[in-house]
Amino acid sequence: MNWLLLFEQTLNGFQLGTLLFLLAAGLTLIFGIMDLVNLAHGSLFMMGAFFCASLADWTGSFLFGALLAVPAAIALGIVVELVALRTLYDRNHLDQVLATFGLILFFNEAVRIVWGSAGRAIPLPALLKTHVQILGIPYPTYRIMTISIGLLVALGLYVLIARTRLGMLIRAGATNREMVGALGVDIRLLYTLVFGLGAGLAGLAGLLTATVQTAEIGMGEHILIPSFVVIVIGGIGSIRGSFVAAIIVGLIDTLGRSYIPDLLKLFFSELVASTAAPALSSMMIYLIMAIVLVLRPQGLFPAHAG
Amino acid sequence: MSTIKRLLAFAALGVLTVMLAAPSMAADKVKIGFLATFTGGVGVIGDDMRNAFELGLDHLGRKMGPLDVEVIYEDDDFKPDVGKQKTEKLVKRDRVNFVTGHMWSHVLLASYNSVVGQGPFLISANAGPSQIAGTLCHPDFFSTSWQNDQTPMAMGEVMNQEGIDNVYLMAPNYAAGKNMMEGFKRSFKGRIVGEDLTKFPDQVDFSAEMAKIRAANPKAVFIFYPGKFGAQFFTQYQQAGLKGKIPLYSAFTVDALNLPLLKDLAVGNLMTQFWSPDLDNPVNKRFVAEFKKKYGTFPSFYAAQSYDAAMLINSAVVAVKGDLTRKDAMRAAMEKADFPSVRGKFRYGNNHFPIQNFYLREAVKNDAGEYTTRTIRVVLKDHQDPYASECKM
Numbered sequence: 015m016n017w018l019l020l021f022e023q024t025l026n027g028f029q030l031g032t033l034l035f036l037l038a039a040g041l042t043l044i045f046g047i048m049d050l051v052n053l054a055h056g057s058l059f060m061m062g063a064f065f066c067a068s069l070a071d072w073t074g075s076f077l078f079g080a081l082l083a084v085p086a087a088i089a090l091g092i093v094v095e096l097v098a099l100r101t102l103y104d105r106n107h108l109d110q111v112l113a114t115f116g117l118i119l120f121f122n123e124a125v126r127i128v129w130g131s132a133g134r135a136i137p138l139p140a141l142l143k144t145h146v147q148i149l150g151i152p153y154p155t156y157r158i159m160t161i162s163i164g165l166l167v168a169l170g171l172y173v174l175i176a177r178t179r180l181g182m183l184i185r186a187g188a189t190n191r192e193m194v195g196a197l198g199v200d201i202r203l204l205y206t207l208v209f210g211l212g213a214g215l216a217g218l219a220g221l222l223t224a225t226v227q228t229a230e231i232g233m234g235e236h237i238l239i240p241s242f243v244v245i246v247i248g249g250i251g252s253i254r255g256s257f258v259a260a261i262i263v264g265l266i267d268t269l270g271r272s273y274i275p276d277l278l279k280l281f282f283s284e285l286v287a288s289t290a291a292p293a294l295s296s297m298m299i300y301l302i303m304a305i306v307l308v309l310r311p312q313g314l315f316p317a318h319a320g
Numbered sequence: 321m322s323t324i325k326r327l328l329a330f331a332a333l334g335v336l337t338v339m340l341a342a343p344s345m346a347a348d349k350v351k352i353g354f355l356a357t358f359t360g361g362v363g364v365i366g367d368d369m370r371n372a373f374e375l376g377l378d379h380l381g382r383k384m385g386p387l388d389v390e391v392i393y394e395d396d397d398f399k400p401d402v403g404k405q406k407t408e409k410l411v412k413r414d415r416v417n418f419v420t421g422h423m424w425s426h427v428l429l430a431s432y433n434s435v436v437g438q439g440p441f442l443i444s445a446n447a448g449p450s451q452i453a454g455t456l457c458h459p460d461f462f463s464t465s466w467q468n469d470q471t472p473m474a475m476g477e478v479m480n481q482e483g484i485d486n487v488y489l490m491a492p493n494y495a496a497g498k499n500m501m502e503g504f505k506r507s508f509k510g511r512i513v514g515e516d517l518t519k520f521p522d523q524v525d526f527s528a529e530m531a532k533i534r535a536a537n538p539k540a541v542f543i544f545y546p547g548k549f550g551a552q553f554f555t556q557y558q559q560a561g562l563k564g565k566i567p568l569y570s571a572f573t574v575d576a577l578n579l580p581l582l583k584d585l586a587v588g589n590l591m592t593q594f595w596s597p598d599l600d601n602p603v604n605k606r607f608v609a610e611f612k613k614k615y616g617t618f619p620s621f622y623a624a625q626s627y628d629a630a631m632l633i634n635s636a637v638v639a640v641k642g643d644l645t646r647k648d649a650m651r652a653a654m655e656k657a658d659f660p661s662v663r664g665k666f667r668y669g670n671n672h673f674p675i676q677n678f679y680l681r682e683a684v685k686n687d688a689g690e691y692t693t694r695t696i697r698v699v700l701k702d703h704q705d706p707y708a709s710e711c712k713m
Binding site for chain 1: 358359360361363364367493515516517518519522523524525527528529531532534535548551552555556558559560561577581
């Protein structure tokens with residue numbers, strides 16, 4: 015057993031987990047509080063990446079590009095909420111799925127018209143292109159940055175939700191929306207703010223992903239599915255739940271990818287192992303979701319518990 | 321009187337109808353269906369193929385023999401099921417004479433039986449899955465590219481020549497990815513210390529695999545990550561601190577489409593290919609120069625193959641002087657590979673895949689500051705794919 019490899023893979027799992035958390039946090043708030051199924055969350059993720067690509071070009075600095083791209087994503091989220099989603103709150107989930115799927119097509123085509131179909135690379139500053147030695151392993155600085163940002167955002171959200179008035183309203187909204195409205199809180203404004211917050215987090219996740227993978231059309235669609243898995247495992251509406259679930263999913267996915275092939279080789283032939291392993295490791299997170307749904311259908315941390 | 325008038329009117333109408341209908345009845349044009357992915361992150365490949373095909377038609381004066389040319393472009397959406405539907409539409413509704421394009425092995429395999437034996441010829445301008453070269457071979461199919469195994473076989477040979485005796489392999493888990501790995505193993509004589517087939521097409525984060533590469537510490541890494549996946553792999557390879565430590569060899573991973581994006585990240589990368597923009601023959605020189613003039617970039621190998629597809633189809637139509645009913649004569653003409661190819665002279669094997677040279681090339685920054693590739697040497701000469709013997713044709 016190579017312990018250093020295990021350690022490195024655990025770090026990789028954490029990194030994927032924090033990225034998923036950024037997406038899932040917004041998704042779970044929007045779903046839990048506004049009762050809106052937002053398939054277009056992945057589009058906001060993609061828009062964050064493209065905003066950052068253009069703004070980084072324009073300002074000549076990745077840092078400024080990233081700092082400006084997040085407010086831009088928030089603004090876009092607010093516009094989308096005001097223009098398109100407001101009309102959907104009273105509709106059933108199927109209508110919402112249809113409408114937000116339409117938004118995906120709209121954003122994909124919009125990106126193709128504005129940025130072209132080739133995608134854009136976001137060049138990292140030299141400082142983040144390197145790696146640092148952790149226990150003798152050269153680990154990419156960029157991935158450490160992602161983990162740190164994810165943890166900081168988690169902390170920030172915790173403070174926001176648990177310690178502020180806005181957070182109290184959000185928690186109250188997740189538990190009983192009608193009552194919050196009946197008590198005279200402007201629930202529409204609250205929705206707009208929550209959606210903007212979710213869009214900002216998605217945009218942040220998008221730009222972080224794009225620095226390692228390039229910004230491209232449809233980049234949000236693949237990661238949206240694991241994000242939904244995260245909020246189902248974590249309990250819809252719960253930030254704490256989605257943090258824990260995101261880390262679990264990140265770790266299982268990464269460790270599965272790295273160890274299942276070797277594990278299978280102990281029992282099956284090389285050919286079977288190399289063909290079955292990728293399929294099996296990509297199934298892992300859904301297996302976990304299925305188990306959670308059987309044992310605890312409300313998720314690990316249901317919203318009303320915090 | 322009015323009866324005569326009415327009769328006259330009917331007659332006039334009849335004449336008019338015949339006149340209107342006439343163009344669609346006589347075969348005065350050749351219809352070509354071109355299937356590729358034009359949208360999404362891999363859409364740039366399809367665009368490049370279309371550009372080259374259009375350039376080929378320009379060079380032909382937009383006529384093949386006596387016939388005008390009509391090309392119907394269809395988008396397969398990068399999905400086998402959509403590709404099959406679009407192919408059936410091209411064959412059954414549009415009644416095309418040729419189906420070409422075809423970027424993806426899995427899409428080609430799904431659509432294959434909707435074309436071969438149904439009337440039109442199928443000309444693959446990229447995908448070359450082993451099944452079609454072997455047991456599933458068909459007289460109506462031709463390739464203007466290669467069989468998937470050949471390019472990595474050339475790479476295995478390069479490593480043998482350079483004395484690299486252990487290597488780590490990585491490719492996406494789909495038809496072509498598996499062919500690439502098998503092809504490499506066919507010719508490579510050393511030891512494979514590790515192999516990863518990653519989830520396709522949605523895995524773009526390779527952190528776990530790169531950690532395994534570092535732990536295995538091989539003498540070289542060989543990868544197949546086409547299109548956008550290549551850009552992502554190279555970026556992460558550098559960030560993981562592996563670039564410069566463990567040499568990276570590739571097939572179909574660095575191309576004219578992602579080189580301008582990768583820039584120095586890819587410079588020095590070694591790859592094998594049947595073609596390179598600097599291949600020294602007059603057809604290729606004209607193709608590369610005019611492609612650059614028209615579209616402003618170097619053509620990719622996808623473009624080169626698509627240009628050849630236009631020329632191959634033209635050679636068939638010219639041979640029968642536009643009589644598209646003479647399928648056997650058209651097939652015989654194409655089997656001769658008697659057209660100006662950008663790769664120089666080559667011939668077809670029994671399975672209608674090219675028997676051709678494979679070169680070692682390197683990603684470079686040229687004197688003009690452009691990122692492109694340079695041919696180093698011939699690795700395999702007049703090479704035929706290993707599945708040809710399984711084809712009863």
